[in-house]
Amino acid sequence: MQNKIRVYNTLTRRKEDFETAIPGKVTMYVCGPTVYKPSHVGHLVGPIIFDTIKRFLGHQGYQATLIVNITDIDDKLIVEAAKRKITVKQLADEITGDYFQCLKALGIESIDRFPKATEHIPEILAMISKLISDSHAYASAGDVYFDVSSDQDYGKLCNRDPEQLEAGARIELNDKKRNPGDFALWKGAKPGEPFWESSWGPGRPGWHIECSAMSMRWLGETIDIHGGGLDLQFPHHENELAQSESFSGKPFARFWLHNGLMKTGEKKMSKSEGNEIVVSELLKKYPAETLRALILSSHYRSPIEFSENRLIEVGRSLETFQRFYERVGRITNAPVTAIPIWNQGNSDNEELAAIRTRFIEAMSDDFNTGSALSVLFDLVTHLNRWIETHKLEKDKSSTPQLNILIDGVSILRELSGILGILSPNTQTKNPDETNGLVEGLMGLVIELRALARKEKNYPTADLIRTRLTSLGISLEDRPDGTGYRIE
RNA sequence: GGCCCCUUGGCCAAGUGGUAAGGCAGUGGAUUGCAAAUCCAUUAUCCCCGGUUCGAAUCCGGGAGGGGCCUCCA
Numbered sequence: 001m002q003n004k005i006r007v008y009n010t011l012t013r014r015k016e017d018f019e020t021a022i023p024g025k026v027t028m029y030v031c032g033p034t035v036y037k038p039s040h041v042g043h044l045v046g047p048i049i050f051d052t053i054k055r056f057l058g059h060q061g062y063q064a065t066l067i068v069n070i071t072d073i074d075d076k077l078i079v080e081a082a083k084r085k086i087t088v089k090q091l092a093d094e095i096t097g098d099y100f101q102c103l104k105a106l107g108i109e110s111i112d113r114f115p116k117a118t119e120h121i122p123e124i125l126a127m128i129s130k131l132i133s134d135s136h137a138y139a140s141a142g143d144v145y146f147d148v149s150s151d152q153d154y155g156k157l158c159n160r161d162p163e164q165l166e167a168g169a170r171i172e173l174n175d176k177k178r179n180p181g182d183f184a185l186w187k188g189a190k191p192g193e194p195f196w197e198s199s200w201g202p203g204r205p206g207w208h209i210e211c212s213a214m215s216m217r218w219l220g221e222t223i224d225i226h227g228g229g230l231d232l233q234f235p236h237h238e239n240e241l242a243q244s245e246s247f248s249g250k251p252f253a254r255f256w257l258h259n260g261l262m263k264t265g266e267k268k269m270s271k272s273e274g275n276e277i278v279v280s281e282l283l284k285k286y287p288a289e290t291l292r293a294l295i296l297s298s299h300y301r302s303p304i305e306f307s308e309n310r311l312i313e314v315g316r317s318l319e320t321f322q323r324f325y326e327r328v329g330r331i332t333n334a335p336v337t338a339i340p341i342w343n344q345g346n347s348d349n350e351e352l353a354a355i356r357t358r359f360i361e362a363m364s365d366d367f368n369t370g371s372a373l374s375v376l377f378d379l380v381t382h383l384n385r386w387i388e389t390h391k392l393e394k395d396k397s398s399t400p401q402l403n404i405l406i407d408g409v410s411i412l413r414e415l416s417g418i419l420g421i422l423s424p425n426t427q428t429k430n431p432d433e434t435n436g437l438v439e440g441l442m443g444l445v446i447e448l449r450a451l452a453r454k455e456k457n458y459p460t461a462d463l464i465r466t467r468l469t470s471l472g473i474s475l476e477d478r479p480d481g482t483g484y485r486i487e
Numbered sequence: 488g489g490c491c492c493c494u495u496g497g498c499c500a501a502g503u504g505g506u507a508a509g510g511c512a513g514u515g516g517a518u519u520g521c522a523a524a525u526c527c528a529u530u531a532u533c534c535c536c537g538g539u540u541c542g543a544a545u546c547c548g549g550g551a552g553g554g555g556c557c558u559c560c561a
Contacts, residue, residue, distance in 0.1 A: 158491080259561075271560065313499070368502095374508055477519070
């Protein structure tokens with residue numbers, strides 16, 4: 001029943017058949033944010049993509065579990081909290097709240113758990129202890145380091161020899177380390193810093209160990225999908241992989257998926273570049289679905305150039321769907337949401353079935369959302385053409401043709417739900433529109449204009465329309481009457 | 488310096504061996520009193536040079552341009 005899914009695996013650098021450890025189940029771990037500054041657009045790329053992947057896997061019959069961690073203890077948090085004269089906890093809570101709001105706005109509700117580093121200190125300590133006793137790590141003056149030379153495979157994820165890594169020679173010099181490439185599992189606390197007690201003295205976890213500990217705690221020693229931004233491939237994921245497999249002796253993740261990075265002005269968007277677009281600010285100006293659609297319009301491994309122009313362009317393309325929904329609503333005399341989603345695509349109509357198959361195949365090929373989205377445009381064009389060919393706007397009685405339209409809408413709702421976009425009525429409505437006053441006034445104006453048109457008083461009719469346009473209201477004379485849209 | 492990736496129409500973007508999806512913008516047509524919306528049509532020497540092949544955007548080699556990682560980063 002399940003379609004064959006192909007996935008690009010960073011570890012092997014090729015597309016592979018997607019097979020999970022337990023048939024029918026998928027465990028997914030995606031690296032989340034370090035919560036010290038509000039989320040920028042780049043931070044949401046991963047969540048949007050992996051949310052979409054989970055939706056699709058669910059649609060294909062998998063039972064998927066998705067976990068995204070929150071890094072709530074880290075040097076950057078300590079610095080930022082000190083700068084703002086608040087505690088690390090206060091800072092983490094505030095920024096985590098911002099992150100959750102962004103996720104909610106973007107329709108990301110599929111994440112099953114958000115484990116926090118600070119809530120997994122016992123697991124982290126246990127893991128470090130075992131790594132030390134297995135000679136994969138060593139304590140050194142209050143710190144604990146992972147011994148890179150103890151791992152034969154080190155470098156396999158990013159396809160590099162340890163010597164090449166050292167050749168970079170930009171690794172921080174630290175005489176507590178045996179090898180320059182060794183990385184901290186535990187960092188001894190300096191005076192005034194937050195700390196947890198440990199056998200090696202007071203301190204805090206290193207950056208990478210939390211993900212290993214939390215991934216294993218919630219999903220087991222081998223997970224199916226480990227995801228994150230391309231910039232995490234090294235050193236973060238390489239180190240996670242090394243310490244996890246040294247710890248368990250088992251493969252840490254079956255598939256490593258890395259999403260491309262958001263760029264602004266040719267450069268990667270990042271806090272350190274100082275070119276980041278804060279999501280909460282952006283969402284004041286643009287619907288969240290537009291941002292989501294922008295990200296899904298290209299392949300997840302490609303870099304995305306962010307600009308407001310792009311966002312406006314995508315928003316414009318999305319209007320086609322909203323207009324279509326309104327058009328269908330007028331034909332069926334009910335909101336389009338009243339049309340159920342059958343989720344099985346068992347339309348008798350061959351053309352609809354073929355379109356649906358194209359979508360599933362696009363998604364099955366390494367989650368090609370851009371290609372899948374184009375299928376949805378084709379579907380709407382097909383259905384608009386269907387409406388015109390069969391004059392469904394003029395003859396609204398129930399006919400086989402109308403039923404096929406409804407089949408098509410059901411499929412559109414089903415498929416767009418996988419991408420998490422194109423939901424009806426999600427465009428921000430003008431609040432005035434809901435209180436009935438505008439509606440009443442518009443009815444009056446349209447009636448007056450209809451009278452003028454009847455008398456062939458076109459200058460007056462056009463004056464009304466032009467003036468409304470300048471107010472941001474467009475009139476549309478349709479076969480079944482005049483309608484209006486507020487921009 | 489090392490490792491990796493990208494380059495498709497005005498812009499964005501699918502497409503890994505059989506002669507180019509889709510979106511935005513533009514143009515022409517249908518429709519309309521005129522528009523809008525919708526539909527139809529239309530816009531590509533696939534960065535350059537060479538090679539492999541009956542056949543390449545797709546594979547190989549070289550070149551140019553751009554990006555990522557090697558340090559915190561989604």
